[in-house]
Amino acid sequence: MTDTPANSAPVEATAAPTTLAQRIAARLGAQVISADESRGETVVDVLPENWLAVAQALRDEADFHFEQCIDVCGVDYLSYGQAEWDTTDVSWTGFSRGVEGEGPGRFKWSNRPLVGAGHRRFAAVAQLLSIKNNQRVRIRCHAADDALPVVPSLTGIWPGVNWFEREAFDLFGIVFDGHPDLRRILTDYGFVGHPFRKDFPLIGNVEVRYDEALGRVIYEPVTSVEPRVGVPRVVRDDSRYDQAQAESAAK
Amino acid sequence: MQEIKNYTINFGPQHPAAHGVLRLVLELDGEVIQRADPHVGLLHRGTEKLAESKPFNQSIGYMDRLDYVSMMCNEHAYVRAIEKLLGVEAPVRAQYIRTMFDEITRILNHLMWIGSNALDLGAMAVFLYAFREREELMDCYEAVSGARMHATYYRPGGVYRDLPDRMPQYKESRWHKGEDLKRRNEWREGSLLDYLDAFTRDFPGKVDEYETLLTDNRIWKQRTVGIGVVPPEQALAWGMTGAMLRGSGVEWDLRKKQPYAMYASMDFDIPVGVKGDCYDRYLVRVEEMRQSNRIIAQCVDWLKKNPGDVILRNFKVSPPRREEMKDDMEALIHHFKLFSEGYSVPAGETYAAVEAPKGEFGCYLISDGANKPFRVKLRAPGFAHLSSMDTIVRGHMLPDVVAMIGTYDLVFGEVDR
Numbered sequence: 001m002t003d004t005p006a007n008s009a010p011v012e013a014t015a016a017p018t019t020l021a022q023r024i025a026a027r028l029g030a031q032v033i034s035a036d037e038s039r040g041e042t043v044v045d046v047l048p049e050n051w052l053a054v055a056q057a058l059r060d061e062a063d064f065h066f067e068q069c070i071d072v073c074g075v076d077y078l079s080y081g082q083a084e085w086d087t088t089d090v091s092w093t094g095f096s097r098g099v100e101g102e103g104p105g106r107f108k109w110s111n112r113p114l115v116g117a118g119h120r121r122f123a124a125v126a127q128l129l130s131i132k133n134n135q136r137v138r139i140r141c142h143a144a145d146d147a148l149p150v151v152p153s154l155t156g157i158w159p160g161v162n163w164f165e166r167e168a169f170d171l172f173g174i175v176f177d178g179h180p181d182l183r184r185i186l187t188d189y190g191f192v193g194h195p196f197r198k199d200f201p202l203i204g205n206v207e208v209r210y211d212e213a214l215g216r217v218i219y220e221p222v223t224s225v226e227p228r229v230g231v232p233r234v235v236r237d238d239s240r241y242d243q244a245q246a247e248s249a250a251k
Numbered sequence: 252m253q254e255i256k257n258y259t260i261n262f263g264p265q266h267p268a269a270h271g272v273l274r275l276v277l278e279l280d281g282e283v284i285q286r287a288d289p290h291v292g293l294l295h296r297g298t299e300k301l302a303e304s305k306p307f308n309q310s311i312g313y314m315d316r317l318d319y320v321s322m323m324c325n326e327h328a329y330v331r332a333i334e335k336l337l338g339v340e341a342p343v344r345a346q347y348i349r350t351m352f353d354e355i356t357r358i359l360n361h362l363m364w365i366g367s368n369a370l371d372l373g374a375m376a377v378f379l380y381a382f383r384e385r386e387e388l389m390d391c392y393e394a395v396s397g398a399r400m401h402a403t404y405y406r407p408g409g410v411y412r413d414l415p416d417r418m419p420q421y422k423e424s425r426w427h428k429g430e431d432l433k434r435r436n437e438w439r440e441g442s443l444l445d446y447l448d449a450f451t452r453d454f455p456g457k458v459d460e461y462e463t464l465l466t467d468n469r470i471w472k473q474r475t476v477g478i479g480v481v482p483p484e485q486a487l488a489w490g491m492t493g494a495m496l497r498g499s500g501v502e503w504d505l506r507k508k509q510p511y512a513m514y515a516s517m518d519f520d521i522p523v524g525v526k527g528d529c530y531d532r533y534l535v536r537v538e539e540m541r542q543s544n545r546i547i548a549q550c551v552d553w554l555k556k557n558p559g560d561v562i563l564r565n566f567k568v569s570p571p572r573r574e575e576m577k578d579d580m581e582a583l584i585h586h587f588k589l590f591s592e593g594y595s596v597p598a599g600e601t602y603a604a605v606e607a608p609k610g611e612f613g614c615y616l617i618s619d620g621a622n623k624p625f626r627v628k629l630r631a632p633g634f635a636h637l638s639s640m641d642t643i644v645r646g647h648m649l650p651d652v653v654a655m656i657g658t659y660d661l662v663f664g665e666v667d668r
Contacts, residue, residue, distance in 0.1 A: 105304035160490030163638035186292035236595035
């Protein structure tokens, strides 16, 4: 928590390979795309074809010994960094109050943002914990294909990831190759779609109610709620946080 | 001869021992479990997706509603993740308050657990005893935040406000009068800290009472000793944390090993089990209550002596005081911007974990530089625990499933999110 926030870029290696990131890079070399450290956390990016080999090495080798996989989660990088308000040249033009973004919560299924031929939109991220060495690492794997994102399953290495991968499949549609039981887990029986994808509407597609005439619960297209977002999404990358920090440090 | 086949039953979702909304599909051979398939998600609210559509601070309240018996611990993981990305740190007094309320929360959770678990296994009285003390601690929640459960008390940069200098008292009514009223208000003469001081003196005796009811209770032991044994290797492989892991003899507690808030300067012990059965986990949790009580006492002691700020005076992140806001233009602007747009968090990602009463509660936060999170993933301990259900209960009897659900300490608010 003592790191500076502005320094989000990876810390460059200066001394001998002593940090975990450097040791992973040295040991696994070509099998990882990058191994960085930021805010005291180690992040390793891996290609799907090396995913299992890297995980196996991280679990079994004494220097790493990540005997626990704490979490696996899906991430959809669609619309990363997109804001609904212009903040950089407002000095010249003034704020625009009209919001025309396609941010989370603003659209229905019928006018959802169109996904272009994006590149490597989906990622699976695993948090590993070594109890023996008291260290953590985060490994990330971007699926190659956006239309059918496939990532090898870690269930053979840590059986506990079973449900976490089912969850990522359910919510993001990431297919974990080799998973023994890849069913939906959190959404309703018979649910269609993957709700945590950025192009899935926040209000959902269907709603349920009890139908008096039919004597059962029925599913209907959503009509009871409209997409509504209270606060526009604003990306600010200005100096005020540095200034605020300097001020609080001076006190 | 008649052919005997396995049969499949639904355990829950409306079963009192299913702790809410667990639907457990059990395949039975007589009374022996052949296969257990938990169906979860009946309480799925899409908290993580909702958080993506609103400014950071507006989601703190959602955290309370995840594991709704350990509210502030969830908030703690979330605000820690934000603080890590912002690069700010709460003032020391706020860190002590957080430590104290994390431990109050732990006792609240374990009281809920001991009561409901005992109730599941046939002991009615423990529940009544546990809720007596739970009530006392709920009053602390109410005193600091105004809400008895969903406090929304922690904020990035500190806590919402300082501890109150007086506790609300019972007024005379048809139900509370005379000696009874005096007894009820006895602790409430002074501040919240005086109240907690009295509580920490009183509480170890109360834990003894629960232990009298259970620890040597023959029926309790018959239902828990040797039931649901989790070997340490299995506990590690299934991603178990918290009392589930410590019950199996693995000495691992984030408060000791990766300390946050003020845990590094607290004096407390980590209880571990030996056999890894339901009884060991019971003993671990009971001892954790005693240790939490010790930590609360240390925090109360420090907080009484050291007044100070409880939230950062960094108005880009935390609001100025209300009086300042009424008085000063600059403060008004800060207030307006914070409560309308919120603060933008520098782009990056982080994982912040706390030792919640049930295990490791983590928050993986990705920010793209906006005033709303790009992705929040909440790692709930109960989710990992429940996923091991099939492996653990295979070969056990049907009533042992109830003991196992109890010992997992499941709350579906966090499992289903």
